[in-house]
């Protein structure tokens with residue numbers, strides 16, 4: 192998928208969404224490795240995106256073969272996919288914590304901090320990750336970076352006074368744009384907007400996270416900072432898989 196991003200300087204550039212450039216096979220292998228960590232009796236959080244979809248499909252196969260789990264989804268799309276492949280989706284009132292959540296990411300830095308939200312599901316994804324005993328991130332090798340920021344940081348904002356909120360985001364040193372889809376504003380599952388924030392680089396993600404959180408109108412940012420990830424699984428184009436426990 193190709194998304195045209197309009198910046199506040201009226202220039203435009205093209206963001207290649209991960210689907211168009213990365214090896215699907217590496218994503219699939221990483222996702223299947225993650226599913227091997229799911230056991231009967233668990234409550235499982237389902238991420239969003241193409242890598243998470245591979246995990247949902249692999250989980251569905253295991254459920255059909257007898258694995259007994261209950262799942263919660265981070266997006267309407269993932270919930271629909273889960274139902275299609277036979278995974279029982281449960282209500283948030285039915286449990287007090289999630290055993291394991293499996294999700295993808297747009298960037299993973301050397302300290303295992305993430306940018307997420309390329310699929311626009313970052314708020315629900317973060318709620319699931321935060322409430323999970325184990326958060327397994329599955330990516331292909333193209334998502335690994337030394338420093339975050341090449342992928343524009345998605346920030347979910349409420350529609351009210353969005354122009355003012357965009358201005359506040361820009362004052363942090365980024366070019367901002369409201370994400371578009373099919374010629375219209377992209378609307379999240381929470382009826383909000385996504386501001387894509389293009390920083391030159393994000394050298395201090397923790398302080399940026401705090402500054403973003405102080406802006407009224409910002410619901411959440413796509414910065415998922417450590418300690419959040421408990422396991423990182425990376426699929427490589429040559430077929431290798433790295434399954435790393437994060438201490």
Ligand SMILES: O=C(CO)[C@H](O)[C@H](O)COP(=O)(O)O
Pocket residue numbers: 209210238239240241242243294295296297306307308309310311312313316
């Ligand atoms: O954060 C996300 C959705 O909001 C996705 O996990 C992220 O965009 C990675 O997607 P993909 O697995 O398709 O590369």
